[in-house]
Amino acid sequence: MQIRKSDTKRQAIVETAYRLFRAQGFDKTSMAEVTAQVGGSKATVYSYFSSKEELFVECMMAALGNYMPGSLKHLDGSRADPRAPLLNFGSSVLEFICSTEQLEVRRLIIAEAARSGTGKLFFDKITALRAQLSAFLAACMALGSLRQADPDLAAEQLGAMLEAEMLEPLLLQVRENTPDRNETTRAARRAVDAFLRAYAPSSWPALQDTHRSN
Amino acid sequence: MKAKTEARRLAILKAASEVFQEVGFERASMSDIRARIGGSKATLYNYFPSKEKLFFEVMHEAKTHELEEAVGALNAQTTDLRQELLHFGQRFLSVLYSPEAMAVRHLAIAESRRSESGKLSFERAVVPLEKQVAEFLRRFMKRGMLRTGDARIAAIHLLTLLESELWLRSLLGVLKSVRTEAIQGAVRRAVEVFLSGYQRR
Numbered sequence: 001m002q003i004r005k006s007d008t009k010r011q012a013i014v015e016t017a018y019r020l021f022r023a024q025g026f027d028k029t030s031m032a033e034v035t036a037q038v039g040g041s042k043a044t045v046y047s048y049f050s051s052k053e054e055l056f057v058e059c060m061m062a063a064l065g066n067y068m069p070g071s072l073k074h075l076d077g078s079r080a081d082p083r084a085p086l087l088n089f090g091s092s093v094l095e096f097i098c099s100t101e102q103l104e105v106r107r108l109i110i111a112e113a114a115r116s117g118t119g120k121l122f123f124d125k126i127t128a129l130r131a132q133l134s135a136f137l138a139a140c141m142a143l144g145s146l147r148q149a150d151p152d153l154a155a156e157q158l159g160a161m162l163e164a165e166m167l168e169p170l171l172l173q174v175r176e177n178t179p180d181r182n183e184t185t186r187a188a189r190r191a192v193d194a195f196l197r198a199y200a201p202s203s204w205p206a207l208q209d210t211h212r213s214n
Numbered sequence: 215m216k217a218k219t220e221a222r223r224l225a226i227l228k229a230a231s232e233v234f235q236e237v238g239f240e241r242a243s244m245s246d247i248r249a250r251i252g253g254s255k256a257t258l259y260n261y262f263p264s265k266e267k268l269f270f271e272v273m274h275e276a277k278t279h280e281l282e283e284a285v286g287a288l289n290a291q292t293t294d295l296r297q298e299l300l301h302f303g304q305r306f307l308s309v310l311y312s313p314e315a316m317a318v319r320h321l322a323i324a325e326s327r328r329s330e331s332g333k334l335s336f337e338r339a340v341v342p343l344e345k346q347v348a349e350f351l352r353r354f355m356k357r358g359m360l361r362t363g364d365a366r367i368a369a370i371h372l373l374t375l376l377e378s379e380l381w382l383r384s385l386l387g388v389l390k391s392v393r394t395e396a397i398q399g400a401v402r403r404a405v406e407v408f409l410s411g412y413q414r415r
Contacts, residue, residue: 110324194411
């Protein structure tokens, strides 16, 4: 997802629509309302986005895409010892995912995905973001710091384990307080440690029990 | 209006369950359901304010029961932990990834801002399930077959790994139904990685 900074009109549309979608949901937001608030003609809005569905996907992915580079940059770290980069990446992603705004975005995406047929678009974009984690894990496997396995599957499993303790309770509002950094860091550590033990190369005993989860 | 009774509520759920099974969710109407139990439409709506709510309750009840059976079947005496986990995983995912359960979970998240159903369902179904799986795993930690650690976290990791290939796909509607063979593959990969991470070496 890229909002070109020069393209101020496009960005104004996305920002306005994002605010409206979050405040009132997909159904109650109309292209006419977006147009009225951005100014200009409906034709202009449609020249950027051919449908409300497309605009919706763009808004939601912008919310994700604008932040993710911050988390993904942690994956520039060492492939020879992946623990630190994965911990930093994991804590950062988890903190992001558990923020009130992102939870709202997730709920909106899930509520809309099945109905408006936008689910596949979201899924592809999320998969594209995860590809960078896959690439990091593949590099570790090539180097021997992780055992040989399917890096896409490993990335999917790590992602799921990172979210495991908190995401569903938060989405369902079983818990309402946003976890603080301390809590997300500890959950990320438990997930990364379990993941590293599962993917430890057999000739790498150091990873097996040295990092105990708490 | 008469006070609500549990007997009446259960009668409505039973009738609704029959109607949903016979004609499917889309074609089922509150009128069909009311016709089967008698009484006024107002009474029915007093118990369940919408068809969605009724569907949620019917399916939630049925699926919770099936999940309880799956977890209840876990045999803590087994010497073949891998086989036991494979077997459990298969049952667990078969229940959770039935079209009805997928619809219920989707609804729970989609409606979580407006309705407490999802929250209640998590507390009634998921929390006890996690506890029982944790209890099961704790036995194997004690017997030295699994690495000693927080059994609750181990249970959450196991359950999440089992779902990891399916959860998001299902919630985003990318996956509308899951074949038994697909579940088998997902379970095998999840159990393998869980044991690699948690088995004592």
